Amino acid sequence: MEEVKLLGTWSSPFSYRVLWALELKGIPYQYTEEDLYNKSPFLVKCNPVHKKIPVLVHGGKPICESMVILEYLDGPWPHNPLLPSDPYERAVARFWAKFADDKGTVIWTMFRSTGEEQKEAVKGSLEMLRTIEDLALGDKKFFGGERIGMVDLAFGALAHWLGVFEEIVGIRLLEPESFPRLHKWTKNFKEEPAIKENLPDKDKMLSNFRCLREKLLASP
């Protein structure tokens, strides 16, 4: 079996999407923590276009972009598939994965802003959560059905990072009464062993992101 390497960072939800996928599929891998303020020559060589993590390197060949990596994994490792086999169900999964990527940034905007910009971002975040609650999850345990799939991993940031951001900015978005399905999903998601055993430490996150927010607000 060819060697698998993951270049990532401990605090990135994008990095964790891939890490969780590898754990769920039981794929052995070597993890390298990257310093994004001092990127390794190897990272830059593997991802010359974006110079970002995560990067998966399989048998020496790099694959970049977290959702591209997730789609890739079912090929060489078809067990515990991340995508359904039916073409229509696959299209639905890809739609929601794209939604997570396109709309998810509004939560980051809420975190890194203040005033009017933050107010708008809060509004956008609530709309996004409402859409997911009403249209994406249904009564399923996971977005993938009975098992965690690609869409669950795509929305993973909502299960762990959102709570940290909410605490730092002092704004609660994911209220259980307003979003019962989504709230239940965050519990189910974090109870899965592959996820539970692979979550960044909450206190470390609070300290790290608090610091980051100050830095971002201080810079022009």
Place this chain on the structure above:
Amino acid sequence: MGDEVVLLDFWPSVFGMRLRIALAEKGIEYEYREEDLRNKSELLLEMNPVHKKIPVLIHNDKPICESIVAVQYIDEVWNKKAPFFPSDPYQRAQARFWADYIDNKMYDAGRRVWSSKGDELEAAKKDFLEVLKVLEAELGDKPYFGGETFGYVDLTLIPFCFWFYAYESCRNFSIKAQCPKLNAWANRCMKKETVAKSLADKLKVGECVIKRCLGLISETVTEGWVDAGCYPSDASPAFNFVCCVGC
């Protein structure tokens, strides 16, 4: 079993063009329905409740939204002819990577070229050219991004190239000179019947833009063009006039 395929679309939409090309490549018969973006149909709102946008592919009454999702769906269902993806999983991942790059970088960079002025315009042109050069490097000496045959990345990119002529005319930079391989690739793609018949009529677009800047039609006529990947609606009338002369 008869397949019923409907495409909800808007004629100048670059995203809609992707689906038209994909359907043509596979030889799929479908019903084309033009949407008025100022007055969206009940069907569109029902089929795409999340975004309320075109294009929407409806296959046997089931909607597929987002152009790159629908293109992949078409490839997986009608899999006997003209595959869009290579069979090797690593090459497939590379194709997905480049489609993602095009979707994220091309649209924004192109839009800023269209709507900027002065110093901002110079910066936007520089960024846009950067994107094109990255794509040029990826294309290399291959006839298509997919290799010998037209595929997923080509299909994703070619509708944007429709605007190359406009940029060259109005923004004073030559794509042909700076990215000759990409320029040759665009011409090669546009010679394909499936592409040529799927792209919006350049003259029709230009005519609409002239009419708008002469005040013969209201701004609301070109409302929604920006979302559909056609930029003129947020540029100045004078620029639009020059642009359609270029078209």
